[in-house]
Amino acid sequence: MGWYQVLTPTVHAELGLTAAHQSGFLETPYNAVVIEDGSGPNDNLVDMASGTEVFEVLPDSRMRTALHGRVRKLLGPNTAFELGGRIYDDDWGIQSYTLEPRLYQNLGSEDLRLRLRYRIYDQTASDYYSDQFLTAPEFRTQDSDLGEFQSQTIGLKLIWDRTEDTTLDFSIDLVDRDDGLDQLVLSFGWNKNF
Numbered sequence: 294m295g296w297y298q299v300l301t302p303t304v305h306a307e308l309g310l311t312a313a314h315q316s317g318f319l320e321t322p323y324n325a326v327v328i329e330d331g332s333g334p335n336d337n338l339v340d341m342a343s344g345t346e347v348f349e350v351l352p353d354s355r356m357r358t359a360l361h362g363r364v365r366k367l368l369g370p371n372t373a374f375e376l377g378g379r380i381y382d383d384d385w386g387i388q389s390y391t392l393e394p395r396l397y398q399n400l401g402s403e404d405l406r407l408r409l410r411y412r413i414y415d416q417t418a419s420d421y422y423s424d425q426f427l428t429a430p431e432f433r434t435q436d437s438d439l440g441e442f443q444s445q446t447i448g449l450k451l452i453w454d455r456t457e458d459t460t461l462d463f464s465i466d467l468v469d470r471d472d473g474l475d476q477l478v479l480s481f482g483w484n485k486n487f
Contacts, residue, residue, distance in 0.1 A: 303367040324349035357383040371399035386420035412446040444470040458486040
């Protein structure tokens, strides 16, 4: 569900609620979980650590809900500021919160635009996640994306409207995660309207 509202000639907002149900095979077959059972060195593990590898097992269904919104304000003829956020919850025990301010700027003409963004994200761990297992419970994962973490992202995106129906874009995002899984994400896009 979504609601879009013009608040003033220079301010507009949107609010949405998403509910999704997933079913089927939701675990990843190449994700292993290490059971620290004292079985001795395992040459598949870093530094020949002790433990037995078993498959990740997760429930075959997942209910997800998210409340999200954005407010955008035109600051001048070529500049706009936007503040967005999201609250997320699922029945695997994950809750997350996102806050994302953005600045939009036309560069010279309306054909070339720049978007700067900062994103802060905070997530709790799934009920099935642990970084250490001593036994093999029915549901289990060591996938870090299902664990607890916080991240901050700084991003830049250039958008060039080459023609009325063709747009090119380039973006770069630097993601700093407190669990050490930092990322540098580069993307290039080409959009052609028919």
